[in-house]
Amino acid sequence: MKEITIVGGGLAGLALGIGLRNYNVPCVLYEKNKYPRHRVCGEFISGVSKNTLKRLGLLETLSDCCSVPRVKWFIKNRKIFEMDFDSKGMGISRHSLDRMLAELFVAKGGKIINKRYESDHNKEGLVSAVGKSLNNGGKWIGLSMHLKGTNIMDLEMHSGIHGYVGLSPVEDEKINLTGLFFKNPKVRGRGKNLLFEYLNSVGLT
Ligand SMILES: Cc1cc2nc3c(=O)[nH]c(=O)nc-3n(C[C@H](O)[C@H](O)[C@H](O)COP(=O)(O)OP(=O)(O)OC[C@H]3O[C@@H](n4cnc5c(N)ncnc54)[C@H](O)[C@@H]3O)c2cc1C
Structure with a gap:
């Protein structure tokens, strides 16, 4: 059988690789970064049926995820909406999730090459799963x-002006705080300071 090349070892590339390996399709995956690594992501999973996870062989891998029963929406600290999920969401860091998926892919016989793929993305037998760079x-x-030290059990969405943040639990009693903001050249900083500055700028502190 002809080997499939997957470029990009994020959720799409790894899930595809695992799916192909479930059918014994020879598969090599290029990922430019080394696992484990952090990603900008809300790290909240919903809308994936148990059947899909089972079919991919991921049900056991994801069985220890935090269970997230509810979503709450806030505008400037005022709760405007609250709802139970039909089926509970899951919280897991991309640091853990991508590593677990990569390990599962390799355990199923897939090969990972930790290198940026520079050649033609349109060649036969190649799937480009390089995602989209937001920044x-x-x-x-x-x-x-x-x-750490914040007790949040649900998915909380907080809307500000030109931006919003989500908070939800992940493993090790940690809370993921992720924001999406309209870029503002006046907001400056690095790392978590930049995030705090943006929270300030959209009125979410
Ligand atoms: C702010 C924000 C919050 C989000 N929150 C959530 C959430 O809570 N829940 C949710 O389900 N989704 C969330 N998402 C969306 C989620 O992150 C994406 O849907 C998901 O990451 C897409 O997966 P992907 O595999 O297509 O791309 P990615 O996860 O981006 O993976 C692409 C991979 O390709 C690699 N790559 C790129 N170019 C090359 C190359 N030339 N050679 C080798 N490797 C390469 C990259 O290193 C990367 O690992 C969020 C996104 C953003 C921006």
């Missing part, structure tokens, strides 16, 4: 951090 010249900026 490269676009109008929006995404920023994430993990917090």
